[in-house]
């Protein structure tokens with residue numbers, strides 16, 4: 001008998017189940033709205049032209065130093081990515097109070113931060129939003145956090161931000177604790193606080209002495225402007241917070257399988273940084289030894305070349321505009337069909353995804369009746385609907401759709417499927433993951 005016989009099967013993560021169902025489906029015109037990547041009109045993952053160009057240059061450049069990277073990663077990448085997040089004129093940078101580590105991804109940055117906070121600052125409790133991006137829970141549990149607690153965020157019944165409840169929960173937080181705050185295009189609601197509300201949130205975080213772990217996975221895609229989408233991070237800097245911010249660069253460079261992130265740390269004093277770096281390096285060594293060079297070089301090349309940088313920002317804006325157009329069209333189509341309920345939330349949300357706010361029962365019906373697959377949390381990828389897959393629309397079971405995947409050709413089909421679902425399955429008990 002194998003020693004592995006004692007290992008039990010786990011419920012596979014919902015996203016994997018949906019993906020498997022999609023791949024197993026033999027319908028010719030199936031489409032996938034669950035995948036989190038920006039897709040083109042043919043439904044293929046879209047590559048940014050300047051990424052393609054930078055990759056070619058870097059791959060064939062014999063002069064470029066391709067020696068082993070240090071544990072904290074490529075210095076030029078760390079500098080460029082950190083400036084992108086904090087801004088060139090950031091006081092934290094000018095005063096030497098900010099540094100970063102190149103990490104494998106946004107998720108990995110959270111894991112490294114969580115590991116550090118548990119090991120060196122003895123944090124055992126983390127507050128994450130309800131609903132939350134699924135990874136947070138796994139990440140903090142893996143780093144041995146004992147209490148994964150939730151603060152109110154999105155009210156699925158009203159399909160809006162419940163700011164009073166959020167502030168109340170943070171005020172009542174059990175301390176000491178870490179709080180995870182996604183800085184824009186919140187997952188999975190796609191609903192963000194206003195700047196005035198962020199100021200209130202920051203006040204409570206300060207009053208309660210919660211340690212902020214900021215998460216920035218969509219810089220530029222939420223508003224079309226990289227500086228605007230970093231506003232929350234910069235506000236925390238200007239208000240004297242010490243924090244980690246995990247910066248995911250997969251979405252805004254349209255990487256699909258290349259993995260890259262930057263874990264930024266802002267401190268009150270520069271003299272603590274040498275010690276922090278040494279301990280982070282030890283944590284990274286234990287987790288994966290050291291990061292990879294290629295994709296970090298690609299990002300650095302683009303961020304440091306003024307022309308490519310401008311083109312990159314234009315591309316992000318185009319991604320944003322495509323999703324905004326789909327948002328407006330989807331809302332209009334639902335309203336034109338007389339779909340019961342209010343659909344304003346679709347255009348109030350931001351980024352590449354929309355959360356249409358269906359119940360679990362409605363999402364299952366969509367999947368079974370209309371071959372529309374969405375995550376239980378309601379997110380759909382608006383970029384993934386295209387001319388080749390008019391009839392069968394797969395959305396993540398959480399209900400979040402990828403906005404970049406929806407286009408005029410199958411938008412009507414999607415709207416009709418949602419309309420029929422709302423009429424056929426009453427929303428008795430709205431819920432969200």
Ligand SMILES: Cc1ncc(COP(=O)(O)O)c(C=O)c1O
Pocket residue numbers: 036104105106107108133187217248249250251260261
């Ligand atoms: C909601 C959400 N946030 C963030 C990310 C990016 O994180 P990472 O860099 O770990 O892929 C993803 C990636 O799929 C995502 O779906």
